[in-house]
Amino acid sequence: MPDITPNLELPFIMPAQAQKHVTHNEAIELLDMIVQLTVESTGATTPPASANEGQAWVLGTSPSGAWAGQAGKIAAWRGGGWLFATPREGWMAWVKDDSELQVFTGSIWATLAGTAA
Structure with missing residues (x-):
């Protein structure tokens, strides 16, 4: 499984990943930046x-x-x-x-x- 989505390059939360909130927050920042x-x-x-x-x-x-x-x-x-x-x-x-x-x-x-x- 890749680490990022193919279109927006948003990071996936990986199984057993520590500090999952960091990856989630990075994805939210990117979405907030590029949507609209x-x-x-x-x-x-x-x-x-x-x-x-x-x-x-x-x-x-x-x-x-x-x-x-x-x-x-x-x-x-x-x-x-x-x-x-x-x-x-x-x-x-x-x-x-x-x-x-x-x-x-x-x-x-x-x-x-x-x-x-």
Whole structure:
């Protein structure tokens, strides 16, 4: 049996696992981050000086600082640190700075027809 789910990469609680609440809480954090996804912007490369709990950004091709090495991922400020998720084809997000719904095509975030402001 794999350790994670195939689509959202949520961790499974394994038989005889100690501290099962840690794995469960990790899965809940990821679900809370990506379900009904709202991001501040796409193509972000520099982490903000301060972020509010739950704020998220779609990272660009060359992120720096705390985001270095996480190109193309979604970065969310959770519990005092950055949580990263790799988007999958078909994921949608409301992009605040563009005021539009975008869909991940597998390579880019594109405006969903009829949702642009």
